[in-house]
Amino acid sequence: MKKQTIAIITQLSLDSVNFGNHLQAFALNDFINKNYGNVEAITLQIKAGTGIKFTSVKGCLRYYYLNIKKKVYRTVKGIKPVELRLKRFRDFANTNINISDHEMKMAELKDKVYDKMIVGSDVVWYQYPGYIDMPRFLPFYKNVKKRYSYAASFGNEKIPNENVKLIKYWLGHFEKISVRESVAAKMLLDIGIDNVEHVCDPTLLLTPKEWRGIAHKPQIIDEQKIDKYVFAYFLGSSEQKIDKLKAYYENQGFRVLYIPYVNGLIRKKEKNDLGLIDCSPQEWIWLIDNAKYVITDSFHGLVFSVLFEKSFVCIRRVFSDNINSRIVDFLKMISANDKLIDLDEIDKVKEMKWEFEQYIASIQRFIADSKEYLNSIIGD
Template sequence: MKKIAIVTLSDFNNYGNRLQNYALERIITSQGYDVVSLVDFRPNLLKNSVKTIIKKDGIKFTDKMKKIRRLKKFLDFDKKYVNTFPVNAGEFNSISDDEYHCFIVGSDQVWNPDWAKYTYDRMFLRFCSPTKRISYAASFGVDKIPEKWVDKYKAGLIDFKALSVREDKAVDIVKNTIGITCHKVLDPTMLLERAEWDKIKKMPTKINGKNYILTYFLGGRTREVEKVIYRYAKLTDSAVINLQDYNTPYYTVGPDEFVGLISKAKMVLTDSFHATVFSIIYEKPFVVYDRQGSGKKMGSRLSSLLEMCGLNNRRASALDEKMLLQVNYTNARLAIQKEKVCSLKYLNEAIQSCGDSVG
């Protein structure tokens, strides 16, 4: 059985990252390959996390403990569902090409220049042969590569055997950088059917069947948005669950519980790509808000997703509140199915072509 390695971000703190990693492994494994995900060395991860408890940084001790409990949930999820193989960041060059049929980088913001200083060699697969380099749904997380990184990114992209990205802006970046029109494919989470996610989803015990609106904002919430959230809660006779609130038990939920909470929510309000993805998978009413703060530049992936599904009317700026709880998913289902066929075709052909010369 041919062995394939996935290389992706792995801070064990981001729901979308762990869920896309699981999904990509699941899809490739179902095609008859032996799959492993190369991730950061866990003892180092745990040691660094424990350091945050004793560090005097203004965060309350109880909140730091919640971060540790959340980390444990993420590690438990990986232990149960993802075939991870820990590697120290500086030791990727010791990985033998001969052991793997190919290496796949993706999905997520693996090519974000904000952290390329630390991840460039790994995320552009510079440690393996160009004939074994594949990207699947890679994201830059920005609309334009900073000038200081252009030459490095050109060198990194040109050597891939097969290139695919996750959003329209990323297609433009590749085209502008190396003159190639690459494939745009679905995020791995959208390659799995809802029934597959049902197998791993989990509900926190404190829900007890109550109605709730789920909120998940990575960039923070303005006062105006706060008012809207609680107006919607009153309108729908629902409680509000804020996944980013240290003061609730929901801050520590794991990736499987994240899926479960979205699947049963009355409505989802978010600025998160993957919270939107799972709202679409479970056909929930949702509202997408522009990201606040430093994450503003990450909006292109959400724009591509909403455009593809014909759901731009679920943006907060375009929402007709008379349709708050009514979403027509007919066109979204058709669009996702069409893109899924193309995405799987790309992935299969890319894997099968590995070992041949680049070009």
């Protein structure tokens, strides 16, 4: 019997060192290929900037201005990627994910023929005022038999007015739509798209045993004989946050481990004195699984903490309501709203209790429903 070909379009880029991004891409690809014998799922690499659709002149100007500004800024500041970490991320993707062998442009995407396409997960539908990342709405009408989304995220709480008409038109060609956050279902309902399902992030489709099967212990753990540590995982700038956590936890006998330059970029003049600068996705999993506490402002940092039943708190990000909303949505589902705090409230951890039996029960129901959704789109 001929296998179904399923193409997955997500946010995966081999020029990125985003831990949650790579692990969610791995999880969906791995789950489908291991659980459906009649399917070959391949995750497509999409060329950055291909298929950008401008919905206003202002949006067009803004797009090119921001891209030029970023390139100039990195050149002037001498900002370079942390090369070994980037290599380790690429090795992880090439070894563990069934991916296309090159980045595809829009013209090639239009020529490829697949039985089905799935877009998701992560912030594949992030919205920019005045332009849309078109490939992630699957507008390949002639060559794709059926289109679906799995746990697609907008990453924000509003669709710009100038983008609504096209998004509604493209999503109208989907067989089924599912999103990662409940707020996204409401956003789509507001523009006239109903019957949208709320499903779990792909990382929850795999069991803790499966994740531990690919985890690696970082060398620094044995080299420095670290046996009790707090893992602090923050997106964006984190130096001041780490300093505060060190001041709080080191007096209690904990090491504070974190990943410097979490975006994988470093200025030429900057130096690093920590062994985690080259942290791989497999080591990141190990660090969460073996921490005494996890302190994070990351959605995936939260998800893995719950999955591994680690005592955690989420730090509210200032001026980042969009990211906070993803975390709030998940915390609300597991009834752990009290675990979102400001960094200055870290002393509250002493009084906290974590009801993991309740949390796991909540996500198990969610996971079961999400797997049923995948069954419905792969088996239909």
